Amino acid sequence: MSEPVTYIVVLALYLLLLVIVGVLTSRRMKSAEDFYVGGRNVGPWVTSLSYVAAYFSSVVIIGGGGFGYLYGMGTIWIAAANVLIGCTLAWIVLGRRVRLFTARLGALTIPGFLAERFRAPSARILAAWVIALFLIIYNVAILKGMGNAFEGLMGIPYSAGVLLSAAVIVLYVALGGYLAVVWTGFFQAWVMGAGLILLTVAALHQSGGLEAVTLSLNSIDPGLVSTPGAWGWAGLASFALITSLGVWGMPQMLARFVSIRSTKVMRLGTVIVTVGGAMAVLPYINGAIARTRYPGLIANPDLAIPTLTKDVLPPWAAAVFLAGVIAAGMSTFAAILITTSSAVVRDFVQKGLRRPLSERRAVRYSRLVSVAVGLISLAIALRPPALVLVLMAFASAAVASTCLWPLLLGLYWRRTTRAGALASMGVGLATTLIWEALGQPYGLQGFLPGIGVGLIAVLVVSLVTRRLPTEHVERIWHESAGSRVRSAGSSE
Amino acid sequence: MGPLNTPWSTFAAWIVIGSSILLSIVWALVSKGADDE
Numbered sequence: 195m196s197e198p199v200t201y202i203v204v205l206a207l208y209l210l211l212l213v214i215v216g217v218l219t220s221r222r223m224k225s226a227e228d229f230y231v232g233g234r235n236v237g238p239w240v241t242s243l244s245y246v247a248a249y250f251s252s253v254v255i256i257g258g259g260g261f262g263y264l265y266g267m268g269t270i271w272i273a274a275a276n277v278l279i280g281c282t283l284a285w286i287v288l289g290r291r292v293r294l295f296t297a298r299l300g301a302l303t304i305p306g307f308l309a310e311r312f313r314a315p316s317a318r319i320l321a322a323w324v325i326a327l328f329l330i331i332y333n334v335a336i337l338k339g340m341g342n343a344f345e346g347l348m349g350i351p352y353s354a355g356v357l358l359s360a361a362v363i364v365l366y367v368a369l370g371g372y373l374a375v376v377w378t379g380f381f382q383a384w385v386m387g388a389g390l391i392l393l394t395v396a397a398l399h400q401s402g403g404l405e406a407v408t409l410s411l412n413s414i415d416p417g418l419v420s421t422p423g424a425w426g427w428a429g430l431a432s433f434a435l436i437t438s439l440g441v442w443g444m445p446q447m448l449a450r451f452v453s454i455r456s457t458k459v460m461r462l463g464t465v466i467v468t469v470g471g472a473m474a475v476l477p478y479i480n481g482a483i484a485r486t487r488y489p490g491l492i493a494n495p496d497l498a499i500p501t502l503t504k505d506v507l508p509p510w511a512a513a514v515f516l517a518g519v520i521a522a523g524m525s526t527f528a529a530i531l532i533t534t535s536s537a538v539v540r541d542f543v544q545k546g547l548r549r550p551l552s553e554r555r556a557v558r559y560s561r562l563v564s565v566a567v568g569l570i571s572l573a574i575a576l577r578p579p580a581l582v583l584v585l586m587a588f589a590s591a592a593v594a595s596t597c598l599w600p601l602l603l604g605l606y607w608r609r610t611t612r613a614g615a616l617a618s619m620g621v622g623l624a625t626t627l628i629w630e631a632l633g634q635p636y637g638l639q640g641f642l643p644g645i646g647v648g649l650i651a652v653l654v655v656s657l658v659t660r661r662l663p664t665e666h667v668e669r670i671w672h673e674s675a676g677s678r679v680r681s682a683g684s685s686e
Numbered sequence: 687m688g689p690l691n692t693p694w695s696t697f698a699a700w701i702v703i704g705s706s707i708l709l710s711i712v713w714a715l716v717s718k719g720a721d722d723e
Protein backbone atom coordinates (compact mmCIF):
# COMPACT_ATOMS: atom_id res chain seq x y z
CA MET A 195 0.00 0.00 0.00
CA SER A 196 1.27 3.49 -0.76
CA GLU A 197 1.88 5.89 2.10
CA PRO A 198 -1.23 8.11 1.77
CA VAL A 199 -3.48 5.06 1.33
CA THR A 200 -2.02 3.44 4.47
CA TYR A 201 -2.64 6.64 6.44
CA ILE A 202 -6.21 6.93 5.21
CA VAL A 203 -7.06 3.25 5.87
CA VAL A 204 -5.66 3.31 9.44
CA LEU A 205 -7.34 6.62 10.20
CA ALA A 206 -10.71 5.60 8.72
CA LEU A 207 -10.71 2.36 10.76
CA TYR A 208 -9.86 4.29 13.88
CA LEU A 209 -12.56 6.93 13.39
CA LEU A 210 -15.10 4.21 12.61
CA LEU A 211 -14.25 2.51 15.91
CA LEU A 212 -14.95 5.76 17.77
CA VAL A 213 -18.36 6.16 16.15
CA ILE A 214 -19.24 2.53 16.95
CA VAL A 215 -18.36 3.18 20.61
CA GLY A 216 -20.65 6.23 20.51
CA VAL A 217 -23.56 4.20 19.14
CA LEU A 218 -23.05 1.30 21.58
CA THR A 219 -22.79 3.52 24.65
CA SER A 220 -25.84 5.58 23.62
CA ARG A 221 -27.99 2.48 24.23
CA ARG A 222 -27.03 2.46 27.90
CA MET A 223 -28.09 6.02 28.55
CA LYS A 224 -31.30 6.61 30.42
CA SER A 225 -30.70 9.58 32.69
CA ALA A 226 -28.73 12.78 33.05
CA GLU A 227 -26.54 10.96 35.57
CA ASP A 228 -25.70 8.45 32.84
CA PHE A 229 -24.92 11.28 30.40
CA TYR A 230 -22.60 13.17 32.76
CA VAL A 231 -20.92 10.52 34.89
CA GLY A 232 -21.81 7.17 33.31
CA GLY A 233 -24.17 6.26 36.15
CA ARG A 234 -21.15 6.33 38.51
CA ASN A 235 -20.35 2.80 37.55
CA VAL A 236 -17.20 3.00 35.44
CA GLY A 237 -14.44 0.47 36.12
CA PRO A 238 -10.80 1.21 37.04
CA TRP A 239 -9.16 0.43 33.68
CA VAL A 240 -11.49 2.64 31.67
CA THR A 241 -11.44 5.42 34.26
CA SER A 242 -7.69 5.59 34.67
CA LEU A 243 -6.68 5.20 31.03
CA SER A 244 -9.28 7.73 29.91
CA TYR A 245 -7.79 10.06 32.56
CA VAL A 246 -4.37 9.66 30.92
CA ALA A 247 -5.89 10.22 27.47
CA ALA A 248 -7.68 13.39 28.60
CA TYR A 249 -4.52 14.65 30.34
CA PHE A 250 -2.16 14.59 27.38
CA SER A 251 -3.35 16.22 24.16
CA SER A 252 -1.82 16.51 20.69
CA VAL A 253 -0.44 19.86 21.76
CA VAL A 254 1.47 18.14 24.58
CA ILE A 255 2.92 15.50 22.24
CA ILE A 256 4.01 17.90 19.50
CA GLY A 257 4.85 20.79 21.87
CA GLY A 258 6.57 18.44 24.36
CA GLY A 259 8.76 17.22 21.50
CA GLY A 260 9.53 20.87 20.76
CA PHE A 261 10.62 21.45 24.36
CA GLY A 262 12.74 18.29 24.31
CA TYR A 263 14.37 19.54 21.10
CA LEU A 264 15.11 23.01 22.48
CA TYR A 265 16.09 22.18 26.05
CA GLY A 266 17.15 18.54 25.93
CA MET A 267 16.89 15.76 28.51
CA GLY A 268 16.19 18.03 31.48
CA THR A 269 12.62 18.31 30.17
CA ILE A 270 11.88 14.78 31.35
CA TRP A 271 11.40 16.48 34.73
CA ILE A 272 8.13 17.83 33.31
CA ALA A 273 6.98 14.28 32.68
CA ALA A 274 8.21 13.21 36.13
CA ALA A 275 6.13 15.96 37.77
CA ASN A 276 3.13 15.05 35.58
CA VAL A 277 3.35 11.43 36.68
CA LEU A 278 3.93 12.06 40.40
CA ILE A 279 1.70 15.11 40.99
CA GLY A 280 -0.71 15.01 38.05
CA CYS A 281 -1.38 11.26 38.18
CA THR A 282 -0.31 9.38 41.34
CA LEU A 283 -0.85 12.07 43.99
CA ALA A 284 -3.97 13.44 42.28
CA TRP A 285 -5.55 10.00 42.60
CA ILE A 286 -4.34 9.40 46.15
CA VAL A 287 -5.13 12.86 47.55
CA LEU A 288 -8.24 13.82 45.59
CA GLY A 289 -9.70 10.68 44.07
CA ARG A 290 -11.10 8.87 47.07
CA ARG A 291 -12.57 11.91 48.80
CA VAL A 292 -14.07 13.36 45.62
CA ARG A 293 -15.83 10.03 45.05
CA LEU A 294 -17.09 9.77 48.63
CA PHE A 295 -18.08 13.40 49.17
CA THR A 296 -19.85 13.88 45.84
CA ALA A 297 -21.83 10.70 46.52
CA ARG A 298 -22.82 11.90 49.99
CA LEU A 299 -23.79 15.31 48.69
CA GLY A 300 -25.53 13.90 45.62
CA ALA A 301 -23.38 16.11 43.37
CA LEU A 302 -22.70 15.09 39.78
CA THR A 303 -20.38 17.89 38.74
CA ILE A 304 -17.56 19.90 40.31
CA PRO A 305 -19.64 23.14 40.39
CA GLY A 306 -22.36 20.99 42.00
CA PHE A 307 -19.89 19.76 44.63
CA LEU A 308 -18.78 23.32 45.45
CA ALA A 309 -22.41 24.48 45.76
CA GLU A 310 -23.40 21.62 48.08
CA ARG A 311 -20.20 21.48 50.12
CA PHE A 312 -20.32 25.20 50.91
CA ARG A 313 -24.08 25.68 50.64
CA ALA A 314 -23.27 28.33 48.07
CA PRO A 315 -25.40 28.38 44.90
CA SER A 316 -23.29 31.28 43.65
CA ALA A 317 -20.18 29.05 43.69
CA ARG A 318 -21.97 26.79 41.23
CA ILE A 319 -22.83 29.65 38.90
CA LEU A 320 -19.35 31.20 39.03
CA ALA A 321 -17.64 27.84 38.42
CA ALA A 322 -20.08 26.94 35.63
CA TRP A 323 -19.44 30.23 33.82
CA VAL A 324 -15.69 30.00 34.19
CA ILE A 325 -15.77 26.41 32.88
CA ALA A 326 -18.07 27.18 29.94
CA LEU A 327 -16.15 30.28 28.86
CA PHE A 328 -12.54 29.24 29.37
CA LEU A 329 -12.80 25.60 28.43
CA ILE A 330 -14.21 26.59 25.03
CA ILE A 331 -11.07 28.67 24.49
CA TYR A 332 -9.03 25.68 25.62
CA ASN A 333 -10.88 23.47 23.16
CA VAL A 334 -10.10 25.79 20.27
CA ALA A 335 -6.41 25.30 21.00
CA ILE A 336 -6.85 21.52 21.17
CA LEU A 337 -8.63 21.49 17.78
CA LYS A 338 -5.91 23.66 16.30
CA GLY A 339 -3.32 21.18 17.58
CA MET A 340 -5.15 18.37 15.81
CA GLY A 341 -5.44 20.38 12.58
CA ASN A 342 -1.70 21.05 12.69
CA ALA A 343 -1.03 17.35 13.28
CA PHE A 344 -3.12 16.38 10.25
CA GLU A 345 -1.27 18.93 8.15
CA GLY A 346 2.24 18.27 9.48
CA LEU A 347 2.12 14.49 9.60
CA MET A 348 -0.26 13.60 6.81
CA GLY A 349 -0.39 16.52 4.41
CA ILE A 350 -4.17 16.89 4.88
CA PRO A 351 -5.21 20.58 4.79
CA TYR A 352 -5.64 22.15 8.21
CA SER A 353 -9.32 23.00 7.75
CA ALA A 354 -10.20 19.47 6.58
CA GLY A 355 -8.39 17.96 9.57
CA VAL A 356 -10.17 20.26 12.00
CA LEU A 357 -13.57 19.61 10.41
CA LEU A 358 -13.13 15.84 10.35
CA SER A 359 -11.94 15.65 13.98
CA ALA A 360 -14.66 17.93 15.33
CA ALA A 361 -17.43 16.15 13.42
CA VAL A 362 -16.43 12.71 14.74
CA ILE A 363 -15.97 13.89 18.34
CA VAL A 364 -19.24 15.82 18.45
CA LEU A 365 -21.06 12.81 17.01
CA TYR A 366 -19.84 10.32 19.59
CA VAL A 367 -20.12 12.66 22.56
CA ALA A 368 -23.68 13.71 21.67
CA LEU A 369 -24.65 10.07 21.14
CA GLY A 370 -22.97 8.35 24.03
CA GLY A 371 -22.29 11.11 26.58
CA TYR A 372 -19.76 10.41 29.32
CA LEU A 373 -19.55 6.68 28.65
CA ALA A 374 -18.60 7.37 25.04
CA VAL A 375 -15.98 9.84 26.27
CA VAL A 376 -14.34 7.42 28.68
CA TRP A 377 -14.56 4.34 26.46
CA THR A 378 -13.11 6.16 23.47
CA GLY A 379 -10.55 7.66 25.87
CA PHE A 380 -9.64 4.15 26.98
CA PHE A 381 -8.97 3.03 23.38
CA GLN A 382 -7.26 6.32 22.60
CA ALA A 383 -4.80 5.87 25.47
CA TRP A 384 -3.70 2.54 23.97
CA VAL A 385 -3.33 4.10 20.52
CA MET A 386 -1.34 7.01 22.00
CA GLY A 387 0.88 4.61 23.95
CA ALA A 388 1.43 2.34 20.93
CA GLY A 389 2.26 5.29 18.66
CA LEU A 390 4.70 6.84 21.13
CA ILE A 391 6.41 3.53 21.94
CA LEU A 392 6.82 2.66 18.24
CA LEU A 393 8.37 6.05 17.57
CA THR A 394 10.70 5.88 20.58
CA VAL A 395 11.93 2.35 19.85
CA ALA A 396 12.57 3.15 16.18
CA ALA A 397 14.23 6.50 16.95
CA LEU A 398 16.49 5.03 19.66
CA HIS A 399 17.37 2.02 17.49
CA GLN A 400 18.41 4.25 14.58
CA SER A 401 20.31 6.63 16.84
CA GLY A 402 22.41 3.96 18.60
CA GLY A 403 20.53 3.85 21.93
CA LEU A 404 19.93 6.25 24.79
CA GLU A 405 23.57 6.45 25.87
CA ALA A 406 24.70 7.41 22.36
CA VAL A 407 21.96 10.05 22.18
CA THR A 408 23.09 11.48 25.53
CA LEU A 409 26.73 11.64 24.38
CA SER A 410 25.68 13.28 21.15
CA LEU A 411 23.55 15.88 22.97
CA ASN A 412 26.44 16.55 25.33
CA SER A 413 28.74 17.27 22.41
CA ILE A 414 26.23 19.78 20.98
CA ASP A 415 25.76 21.52 24.32
CA PRO A 416 26.27 20.09 27.83
CA GLY A 417 23.16 22.04 28.86
CA LEU A 418 21.09 19.59 26.77
CA VAL A 419 21.74 16.72 29.18
CA SER A 420 21.84 18.49 32.53
CA THR A 421 19.02 19.95 34.62
CA PRO A 422 17.76 22.66 34.48
CA GLY A 423 19.91 23.19 31.38
CA ALA A 424 19.28 26.10 29.08
CA TRP A 425 15.72 26.61 30.30
CA GLY A 426 16.72 27.61 33.82
CA TRP A 427 14.99 26.65 37.06
CA ALA A 428 12.27 29.33 36.88
CA GLY A 429 11.06 28.25 33.44
CA LEU A 430 11.37 24.50 33.92
CA ALA A 431 9.96 24.31 37.46
CA SER A 432 7.03 26.65 36.83
CA PHE A 433 6.05 24.83 33.64
CA ALA A 434 6.30 21.44 35.38
CA LEU A 435 4.23 22.67 38.31
CA ILE A 436 1.51 24.27 36.19
CA THR A 437 1.03 21.23 33.99
CA SER A 438 0.93 18.98 37.09
CA LEU A 439 -0.85 20.85 39.86
CA GLY A 440 -3.15 22.57 37.37
CA VAL A 441 -4.80 19.20 36.79
CA TRP A 442 -6.01 19.24 40.41
CA GLY A 443 -8.34 22.10 39.55
CA MET A 444 -9.51 20.94 36.11
CA PRO A 445 -13.14 19.70 36.22
CA GLN A 446 -12.83 17.49 33.14
CA MET A 447 -10.14 15.49 34.96
CA LEU A 448 -11.91 15.46 38.34
CA ALA A 449 -15.07 14.06 36.70
CA ARG A 450 -13.21 10.72 36.54
CA PHE A 451 -13.24 10.54 40.34
CA VAL A 452 -16.97 11.30 40.50
CA SER A 453 -17.79 8.55 38.03
CA ILE A 454 -15.57 5.66 39.15
CA ARG A 455 -17.50 2.65 40.43
CA SER A 456 -16.17 2.68 44.01
CA THR A 457 -13.24 3.75 46.14
CA LYS A 458 -12.22 0.11 46.23
CA VAL A 459 -11.40 -0.05 42.52
CA MET A 460 -9.63 3.29 42.80
CA ARG A 461 -6.61 1.47 44.26
CA LEU A 462 -6.04 -0.48 41.05
CA GLY A 463 -6.85 2.68 39.07
CA THR A 464 -4.05 4.56 40.83
CA VAL A 465 -1.47 2.00 39.71
CA ILE A 466 -2.80 1.97 36.12
CA VAL A 467 -2.90 5.76 35.86
CA THR A 468 0.69 6.00 37.11
CA VAL A 469 2.08 3.41 34.71
CA GLY A 470 -0.01 4.79 31.80
CA GLY A 471 0.90 8.38 32.65
CA ALA A 472 4.59 7.48 32.38
CA MET A 473 4.14 7.62 28.59
CA ALA A 474 4.35 11.39 29.07
CA VAL A 475 8.14 11.08 29.11
CA LEU A 476 8.32 9.84 25.52
CA PRO A 477 7.61 13.09 23.57
CA TYR A 478 10.45 14.85 25.43
CA ILE A 479 12.91 12.05 24.74
CA ASN A 480 11.95 11.97 21.08
CA GLY A 481 12.36 15.73 20.89
CA ALA A 482 15.87 15.39 22.33
CA ILE A 483 16.67 12.59 19.86
CA ALA A 484 15.47 14.83 17.01
CA ARG A 485 17.95 17.49 18.19
CA THR A 486 20.84 15.10 17.52
CA ARG A 487 19.56 14.22 14.06
CA TYR A 488 18.15 17.47 12.62
CA PRO A 489 20.07 20.46 13.97
CA GLY A 490 18.34 22.85 11.58
CA LEU A 491 14.94 22.96 13.28
CA ILE A 492 15.84 25.50 15.99
CA ALA A 493 13.60 28.14 14.39
CA ASN A 494 10.59 25.80 14.46
CA PRO A 495 11.05 23.09 17.11
CA ASP A 496 7.43 21.92 16.77
CA LEU A 497 8.58 20.19 13.58
CA ALA A 498 10.86 17.90 15.64
CA ILE A 499 8.30 15.11 16.14
CA PRO A 500 6.78 15.20 12.61
CA THR A 501 10.27 15.19 11.07
CA LEU A 502 11.43 12.31 13.28
CA THR A 503 8.26 10.32 12.51
CA LYS A 504 8.69 10.58 8.75
CA ASP A 505 12.37 9.72 9.03
CA VAL A 506 12.43 6.69 11.31
CA LEU A 507 9.04 4.98 10.98
CA PRO A 508 7.72 2.86 8.09
CA PRO A 509 4.37 4.12 6.71
CA TRP A 510 2.20 1.69 8.71
CA ALA A 511 3.89 2.67 12.00
CA ALA A 512 3.79 6.36 11.11
CA ALA A 513 0.06 5.95 10.51
CA VAL A 514 -0.33 4.39 13.99
CA PHE A 515 1.64 7.28 15.49
CA LEU A 516 -0.51 9.82 13.65
CA ALA A 517 -3.63 8.09 14.94
CA GLY A 518 -2.08 8.35 18.42
CA VAL A 519 -1.53 12.09 18.09
CA ILE A 520 -5.06 12.61 16.79
CA ALA A 521 -6.35 10.36 19.60
CA ALA A 522 -4.59 12.51 22.16
CA GLY A 523 -6.39 15.61 20.89
CA MET A 524 -9.77 13.94 20.51
CA SER A 525 -9.85 12.48 24.01
CA THR A 526 -9.02 15.83 25.59
CA PHE A 527 -11.55 17.66 23.42
CA ALA A 528 -14.31 15.14 24.19
CA ALA A 529 -13.65 15.28 27.95
CA ILE A 530 -13.92 19.07 27.89
CA LEU A 531 -17.05 18.96 25.72
CA ILE A 532 -18.96 16.82 28.21
CA THR A 533 -17.78 18.94 31.16
CA THR A 534 -18.85 22.15 29.44
CA SER A 535 -22.20 20.63 28.56
CA SER A 536 -22.80 19.59 32.19
CA ALA A 537 -21.83 23.08 33.41
CA VAL A 538 -24.32 24.75 31.06
CA VAL A 539 -27.29 22.38 31.37
CA ARG A 540 -26.94 20.91 34.84
CA ASP A 541 -25.33 23.75 36.78
CA PHE A 542 -26.60 26.81 34.98
CA VAL A 543 -30.02 25.97 33.50
CA GLN A 544 -31.30 23.27 35.88
CA LYS A 545 -29.80 24.44 39.16
CA GLY A 546 -28.89 28.08 38.59
CA LEU A 547 -32.06 29.16 36.79
CA ARG A 548 -34.06 26.50 38.67
CA ARG A 549 -35.65 25.09 35.55
CA PRO A 550 -36.91 21.62 36.42
CA LEU A 551 -36.21 19.30 33.50
CA SER A 552 -37.32 15.71 33.06
CA GLU A 553 -34.45 13.22 32.72
CA ARG A 554 -35.23 12.76 29.05
CA ARG A 555 -35.29 16.44 28.38
CA ALA A 556 -32.07 17.03 30.36
CA VAL A 557 -30.31 14.42 28.23
CA ARG A 558 -31.70 15.98 25.05
CA TYR A 559 -30.56 19.47 26.08
CA SER A 560 -27.15 18.14 27.06
CA ARG A 561 -26.77 16.57 23.63
CA LEU A 562 -27.76 19.84 21.96
CA VAL A 563 -25.35 21.85 24.10
CA SER A 564 -22.51 19.40 23.34
CA VAL A 565 -23.16 19.90 19.62
CA ALA A 566 -23.40 23.69 20.04
CA VAL A 567 -20.17 23.95 22.06
CA GLY A 568 -18.41 21.69 19.57
CA LEU A 569 -19.58 23.83 16.65
CA ILE A 570 -18.56 27.08 18.36
CA SER A 571 -15.08 25.68 19.03
CA LEU A 572 -14.94 24.46 15.43
CA ALA A 573 -15.99 27.84 14.01
CA ILE A 574 -13.25 29.63 15.94
CA ALA A 575 -10.65 26.94 15.22
CA LEU A 576 -11.21 27.22 11.46
CA ARG A 577 -9.74 30.71 11.65
CA PRO A 578 -7.90 30.62 14.95
CA PRO A 579 -6.52 33.75 16.57
CA ALA A 580 -2.74 33.94 16.25
CA LEU A 581 -2.25 33.72 20.00
CA VAL A 582 -4.13 30.46 20.42
CA LEU A 583 -1.42 28.70 22.44
CA VAL A 584 -1.09 31.67 24.76
CA LEU A 585 -4.87 31.59 25.17
CA MET A 586 -4.70 27.89 25.99
CA ALA A 587 -2.32 28.44 28.91
CA PHE A 588 -4.39 31.43 29.99
CA ALA A 589 -7.68 29.46 29.89
CA SER A 590 -6.42 26.45 31.82
CA ALA A 591 -4.83 28.77 34.40
CA ALA A 592 -8.14 30.60 34.85
CA VAL A 593 -10.14 27.41 35.42
CA ALA A 594 -7.58 25.77 37.70
CA SER A 595 -6.98 28.86 39.85
CA THR A 596 -10.75 29.22 40.36
CA CYS A 597 -11.45 25.64 41.38
CA LEU A 598 -8.25 24.34 43.04
CA TRP A 599 -8.49 25.59 46.64
CA PRO A 600 -12.25 25.36 47.19
CA LEU A 601 -12.02 21.79 45.98
CA LEU A 602 -8.90 20.73 47.87
CA LEU A 603 -9.72 22.48 51.14
CA GLY A 604 -13.37 21.53 50.73
CA LEU A 605 -12.16 17.92 50.90
CA TYR A 606 -9.65 18.29 53.74
CA TRP A 607 -10.35 21.35 55.90
CA ARG A 608 -13.67 21.34 57.73
CA ARG A 609 -13.24 24.95 58.76
CA THR A 610 -13.43 26.20 55.13
CA THR A 611 -16.42 28.53 54.95
CA ARG A 612 -18.74 29.59 52.19
CA ALA A 613 -17.23 33.09 52.14
CA GLY A 614 -13.71 31.62 52.16
CA ALA A 615 -14.44 29.41 49.16
CA LEU A 616 -16.09 32.24 47.21
CA ALA A 617 -13.27 34.65 48.06
CA SER A 618 -10.68 32.16 46.87
CA MET A 619 -12.56 31.58 43.60
CA GLY A 620 -13.01 35.28 42.85
CA VAL A 621 -9.58 36.45 43.96
CA GLY A 622 -7.76 33.48 42.40
CA LEU A 623 -9.46 34.04 39.05
CA ALA A 624 -8.99 37.82 39.12
CA THR A 625 -5.30 37.55 40.05
CA THR A 626 -4.64 35.09 37.24
CA LEU A 627 -6.43 37.23 34.66
CA ILE A 628 -4.75 40.47 35.75
CA TRP A 629 -1.33 38.81 35.88
CA GLU A 630 -1.77 37.46 32.36
CA ALA A 631 -3.10 40.82 31.11
CA LEU A 632 0.01 42.50 32.53
CA GLY A 633 2.10 40.20 30.35
CA GLN A 634 3.28 37.77 33.06
CA PRO A 635 5.50 40.00 35.28
CA TYR A 636 8.78 38.36 36.45
CA GLY A 637 8.22 35.67 33.80
CA LEU A 638 5.73 33.92 36.08
CA GLN A 639 2.63 32.32 34.56
CA GLY A 640 -0.64 33.69 35.99
CA PHE A 641 -1.58 30.36 37.57
CA LEU A 642 1.12 30.60 40.26
CA PRO A 643 0.22 34.04 41.68
CA GLY A 644 -3.45 33.08 41.18
CA ILE A 645 -3.21 30.04 43.44
CA GLY A 646 -0.91 31.86 45.87
CA VAL A 647 -3.38 34.71 46.44
CA GLY A 648 -6.32 32.27 46.28
CA LEU A 649 -4.80 30.22 49.12
CA ILE A 650 -4.29 33.25 51.33
CA ALA A 651 -7.86 34.36 50.59
CA VAL A 652 -9.47 31.04 51.51
CA LEU A 653 -7.43 30.69 54.73
CA VAL A 654 -7.89 34.23 56.01
CA VAL A 655 -11.56 34.64 55.05
CA SER A 656 -12.49 31.21 56.41
CA LEU A 657 -10.91 31.98 59.77
CA VAL A 658 -12.85 35.23 60.21
CA THR A 659 -16.26 34.23 58.82
CA ARG A 660 -19.07 32.10 60.15
CA ARG A 661 -18.57 28.35 60.09
CA LEU A 662 -20.91 26.09 58.18
CA PRO A 663 -23.39 24.26 60.47
CA THR A 664 -21.68 21.42 62.32
CA GLU A 665 -24.28 18.84 61.30
CA HIS A 666 -23.74 19.70 57.63
CA VAL A 667 -19.98 19.24 57.90
CA GLU A 668 -20.32 16.06 59.94
CA ARG A 669 -22.72 14.59 57.45
CA ILE A 670 -20.03 14.94 54.81
CA TRP A 671 -17.19 13.67 57.01
CA HIS A 672 -18.33 11.23 59.59
CA GLU A 673 -19.00 8.33 57.27
CA SER A 674 -15.42 8.27 56.05
CA ALA A 675 -14.56 6.47 59.28
CA GLY A 676 -15.77 3.23 57.77
CA SER A 677 -19.50 3.02 57.35
CA ARG A 678 -21.07 2.17 54.06
CA VAL A 679 -21.80 4.94 51.62
CA ARG A 680 -25.01 5.18 49.76
CA SER A 681 -24.31 5.47 46.10
CA ALA A 682 -25.19 8.67 44.40
CA GLY A 683 -28.78 9.70 44.39
CA SER A 684 -29.15 12.88 42.41
CA SER A 685 -30.44 14.95 45.25
CA GLU A 686 -28.24 17.80 44.08
CA MET B 687 27.61 11.36 36.27
CA GLY B 688 24.79 8.90 36.76
CA PRO B 689 23.95 5.89 34.57
CA LEU B 690 23.83 6.27 30.74
CA ASN B 691 26.30 9.17 30.92
CA THR B 692 23.47 11.28 32.29
CA PRO B 693 24.08 13.80 35.10
CA TRP B 694 22.38 12.84 38.36
CA SER B 695 20.30 16.05 38.18
CA THR B 696 18.56 14.64 35.11
CA PHE B 697 18.70 10.95 35.99
CA ALA B 698 16.81 11.75 39.19
CA ALA B 699 13.71 12.42 37.04
CA TRP B 700 13.73 8.73 36.07
CA ILE B 701 13.99 7.85 39.74
CA VAL B 702 10.95 10.05 40.45
CA ILE B 703 8.94 8.27 37.75
CA GLY B 704 9.95 4.85 39.08
CA SER B 705 9.21 5.92 42.64
CA SER B 706 5.74 7.13 41.60
CA ILE B 707 4.96 3.67 40.25
CA LEU B 708 6.22 2.09 43.49
CA LEU B 709 4.25 4.59 45.56
CA SER B 710 1.03 3.77 43.70
CA ILE B 711 1.55 0.05 44.26
CA VAL B 712 2.35 0.49 47.96
CA TRP B 713 -0.67 2.78 48.41
CA ALA B 714 -2.91 0.29 46.64
CA LEU B 715 -1.77 -2.39 49.06
CA VAL B 716 -1.76 -0.48 52.35
CA SER B 717 -5.00 1.46 51.85
CA LYS B 718 -6.81 -1.83 51.50
CA GLY B 719 -8.63 -1.82 54.81
CA ALA B 720 -9.82 1.75 54.60
CA ASP B 721 -12.53 1.40 51.99
CA ASP B 722 -15.89 2.86 52.73
CA GLU B 723 -17.66 1.07 49.97
